[in-house]
Amino acid sequence: MATRPTRPALRERYDRRRQGVVVEAARVFAARGYDQTTMQQLADELGIAAGGLYHYFGGKEQLLIAICDELMDPLLDRAQELLEQDAPPEAQLRALVRLWVAHVVAHRDHMLVFQQERHVIEHGDQWRGVRDSRKRFERLVEGLLDRLDGEPGIDRRLALSALLGMVNHTAQWYRPRGRLSPEQIADGYTDLLLGR
Amino acid sequence: MATRPTRPALRERYDRRRQGVVVEAARVFAARGYDQTTMQQLADELGIAAGGLYHYFGGKEQLLIAICDELMDPLLDRAQELLEQDAPPEAQLRALVRLWVAHVVAHRDHMLVFQQERHVIEHGDQWRGVRDSRKRFERLVEGLLDRLDGEPGIDRRLALSALLGMVNHTAQWYRPRGRLSPEQIADGYTDLLLGR
DNA sequence: CACGATACCGAATGACCGTTCGAAGTTCGA
DNA sequence: TCGAACTTCGAACGGTCATTCGGTATCGTG
Numbered sequence: 001m002a003t004r005p006t007r008p009a010l011r012e013r014y015d016r017r018r019q020g021v022v023v024e025a026a027r028v029f030a031a032r033g034y035d036q037t038t039m040q041q042l043a044d045e046l047g048i049a050a051g052g053l054y055h056y057f058g059g060k061e062q063l064l065i066a067i068c069d070e071l072m073d074p075l076l077d078r079a080q081e082l083l084e085q086d087a088p089p090e091a092q093l094r095a096l097v098r099l100w101v102a103h104v105v106a107h108r109d110h111m112l113v114f115q116q117e118r119h120v121i122e123h124g125d126q127w128r129g130v131r132d133s134r135k136r137f138e139r140l141v142e143g144l145l146d147r148l149d150g151e152p153g154i155d156r157r158l159a160l161s162a163l164l165g166m167v168n169h170t171a172q173w174y175r176p177r178g179r180l181s182p183e184q185i186a187d188g189y190t191d192l193l194l195g196r
Numbered sequence: 197m198a199t200r201p202t203r204p205a206l207r208e209r210y211d212r213r214r215q216g217v218v219v220e221a222a223r224v225f226a227a228r229g230y231d232q233t234t235m236q237q238l239a240d241e242l243g244i245a246a247g248g249l250y251h252y253f254g255g256k257e258q259l260l261i262a263i264c265d266e267l268m269d270p271l272l273d274r275a276q277e278l279l280e281q282d283a284p285p286e287a288q289l290r291a292l293v294r295l296w297v298a299h300v301v302a303h304r305d306h307m308l309v310f311q312q313e314r315h316v317i318e319h320g321d322q323w324r325g326v327r328d329s330r331k332r333f334e335r336l337v338e339g340l341l342d343r344l345d346g347e348p349g350i351d352r353r354l355a356l357s358a359l360l361g362m363v364n365h366t367a368q369w370y371r372p373r374g375r376l377s378p379e380q381i382a383d384g385y386t387d388l389l390l391g392r
Numbered sequence: 393c394a395c396g397a398t399a400c401c402g403a404a405t406g407a408c409c410g411t412t413c414g415a416a417g418t419t420c421g422a
Numbered sequence: 423t424c425g426a427a428c429t430t431c432g433a434a435c436g437g438t439c440a441t442t443c444g445g446t447a448t449c450g451t452g
Contacts, residue, residue, distance in 0.1 A: 002398075009450070010398065017399090033315045035231030039440060051442075052400045060440065116312050118368070119229045153392040158376065158384045161369055162362040169361025172314070180354065188354045196349040196391045198428075205420070206428065213429090234409060245431045247412075256410065 001058040018056045021046060022066045026109035034064060034117055064117060065126065071110040072133035075103045079140050089147040094190045096144060097167065101186035104171050111171035138164065153195050163193060197254040214252045217242060218262045222305035230260060230313055260313060261322065267306040268329035271299045275336050285343040290386045292340060293363065297382035300367050307367035334360065349391050359389060 005011045024046055028037050039060060043050040057063045078099055083092060104111050114121070121127050121134075142160050152159070166189050174185070201207045220242055224233050235256060239246040253259045274295055279288060300307050310317070317323050317330075338356050348355070362385050370381070 005398065007397080007450075013449095014398085031315060031319075033231070033313070035229070036316075038438080048399095049401045050440085051402065054441070055399060112314070116314065117229070118308070118312065119227060120232075123227070154384050154388055155376065155380075158381060159388070161365065162385060162388060165362040165365025166358040167361070169357065169365065173357055180351065184351075185354060188350050189358060192350055192355070192358060192388055201428065203420075203427075209419095210428085235411085236409080244429095246410085247432065248430050250411070251429065 002055045014056075021053065021056055022063070022070055023109075025063050026067045026070075026107075026113055029064070029067070030109040030112040030116075034060075034113060061120075061124075061126065064113070064120070065130065067110050067113050068121065068130045069133075071107050071114055072130060072137065075100070076133055076137050076140075078103070079137060083140060083144065089144060089149065090194065093144055093148065093193070094187065096141070097163075097190045098183055098186040100167055101170060101189070102182045104167060105174045105176075105182050105185075108171045108174065111168065115168065115171070148194075159193055163189065166192075198251045210252075217249065217252055218259070218266055219305075221259050222263045222266075222303075222309055225260070225263070226305035226308040226312075230256075230309060257322065260309070260316070261326065263306050263309050264317065264326045265329075267303050267310055268326060268333065271296065272329055272333050272336075274299070275333060279336060279340065285340060285345065286390065289340055289344065289389070290383065292337070293359075293386045294379055294382040296363055297366060297385070298378045300363060301370045301372075301378050301381075304367045304370065307364065311364065311367070344390075355389060359385065362388075 005014050025042055028042050028045055032041070038050075039053055040050045043053055046053075053063075057066065079096060082095055082099060085092075087095075121130055138160070141163065142157075145156050145160055145163075154162075170185060174182075180188070201210050221238055224238050224241055228237070234246075235249055236246045239249055242249075249259075253262070275292060278291055278295060281288075283291075317326055334356070337359065338352075341352050341356055341359075350358075366381060370378075376384070
């Protein structure tokens with residue numbers, strides 16, 4: 001693996017290209033599966049030789065890690081930013097779910113790869129970072145749910161699991177020109193959780 | 197691959213052993229991933245030689261198909277049986293979700309493998325059977341939701357997706373001696389869907 | 393233009409893995 | 423107990439694939 005260029009102009013090009021590789025990898029991995037995709041196939045899709053990939057990534061697994069980071073990091077940032085604001089819990093929940101659904105559908109491929117490779121993420125050694133990000137995001141949602149007013153019609157922990165299930169599952173059926181917009185979907189989930 | 201024994205006594209032993217292989221395979225695949233598990237590792241867990249596996253299965257992929265069939269077929273049967281009875285839609289929904297959650301937690305490993313290998317199931321040629329089973333089950337649930345009385349507080353299709361997401365996601369967090377029983381979990385989901 | 397830094401090529405490598413198959417062991421039924 | 427059916431073994435095969443690396447083309451810069 002090459003080192004990141006030192007000169008600013010080149011560094012920019014390098015970063016863009018690297019990012020492009022991640023996005024394409026997410027696409028191909030989501031469609032064919034991580035293990036069933038060869039570096040050769042991925043390189044073909046990108047129009048470069050297989051060896052060229054190692055200019056940007058130390059190996060196949062680093063590529064997978066990059067996909068997951070690109071999925072979790074911005075989501076976590078935005079969620080944190082949102083929750084720092086001072087607003088009623090219900091409004092925050094609605095806003096968070098919107099943000100979350102929007103992120104999921106904008107990164108469908110990343111999300112599908114993330115779900116498919118759950119076993120590596122849970123057990124792998126280099127995966128503590130990704131695991132922690134996921135855990136932290138879940139805790140954010142959990143904390144918000146605890147802050148909701150009113151007696152819960154449903155167990156709070158169960159509501160959290162349900163919400164995680166619904167939203168993440170969205171990646172598997174959402175289509176860009178579908179009947180419902182991401183916002184409508186998100187609001188539907190929120191309404192469901194709040195008993196309408 | 198050997199043919200199924202003709203003599204009844206032997207056939208019984210053969211079926212039991214084959215079934216044991218499927219269950220163990222589900223366990224190992226769920227933990228390590230299908231592609232990352234070698235036939236050797238699987239055989240080790242079973243205490244037999246790698247070649248011995250081919251006495252029961254034509255190949256690794258057939259094993260995967262067997263896991264999925266073992267998951268979907270009984271679920272579909274029970275659901276169909278339930279829906280043939282004459283009962284109010286709400287009661288049927290509650291019963292169906294109970295049945296479904298119970299099945300998912302009883303076959304957690306099968307379920308996790310099923311989700312991980314989504315891409316093969318969606319695109320593979322030999323997978324039409326499994327695909328059809330899944331589709332048929334979804335249609336059963338969809339039909340039941342349409343039969344619910346009252347104006348829907350949420351889009352019916354979205355409710356279906358949400359339910360699918362919640363229930364299937366259960367496989368990823370449920371633990372046998374957890375705080376909630378499968379029935380409590382199922383009822384929680386149903387309450388959520390019906391607005392409590 | 394010229395030079396160094398960067399980007400990519402592509403053949404070679406070494407390891408791994410699913411699958412085969414003939415032989416050996418075991419079990420069943422008569 | 424004997425033979426046939428069944429089960430398992432385990433070494434060998436053929437193929438695939440991630441990764442390496444020395445060389446070549448391209449690009450930015452002075």
